[in-house]
Amino acid sequence: MFQFLPFSSQIIIFACDYISLKILDMRYVLLVVFSSLLLIYCAGPVEERSTSVGSDGWLRGVTDEKFEIVAGQFGGFARSMMDVHHRYVEMYWAGEDENWQYAEYQLDEMRKSIEDGFERRPARAASGQHFMDVVIPEMANAIAEEDKQIFDEAFELMTLQCNSCHAMEQVAFIQIHKPEVRTGAVMRR
Template identity: 50%
Template structure:
């Protein structure tokens, strides 16, 4: 009986603390830039991460690096770029679920297709597959009503990575 009373008293105290607790507003981060309640901080971090446009910045980088990796016949680097391109898209789709239907065929067809082509380690096959990947990019943009965003093979190499 005594144990039951102690448990009930502890439980009651915890509930009381939860009900009467108002979260303190604090600042964290270098210089305290991230301020507010926990929920407010999460909202700010979500804002900083951004939506799909920031995803596309990374995808663009990975796309270009994939192209140059194939031109160099650096198949390990090409595989690495596809892996991270896919990861960036998946992360972006977590933030913008409404874009998932447009990306579905890209994720289920175009990405596995280029992965298989990379395994062949054949530059000519890679170029054909990369052009198909490019078409899939443009098809996805069209599905999103953004056909004015036209992707083409990179012409200028900006990365210092070479094989």
């Protein structure tokens, strides 16, 4: 290309071209970065449109409002306690039937329900921590023994702990007692 020039001149021309390309590249990069920042700044916050979803559009609002509505459907700790009550009753009858696998299953589901309740209502966790750390493991050990007398003793202690927790949460009027009537259909024959 520049063969008519001496070699040293060719090097200088290539060096100048390289430098000008680098300067051009840098200008291009700065232009792209500046333009992008300008676009982001000028765009400003985007306002979310309120929409309805679900059958018959029952879930309305922007995303945050929908989350609040759905969270309300889960309820607070009382919803967890309804499930815990069901598990408590079923676990009792499983122990009476000496259906140890079913008793273990109910205890594990009870633990999960309580954990879910703590997630929704963290303020309740302090009262329930002893129950989770001590009472449930003791009940699990009693079930593992597969001995009805040991189970009955542990169940009685668990019942006392339930009532103690209720008192700490200012709902001492909720008194739990050993079930007297079987309401579930699961029986060991």
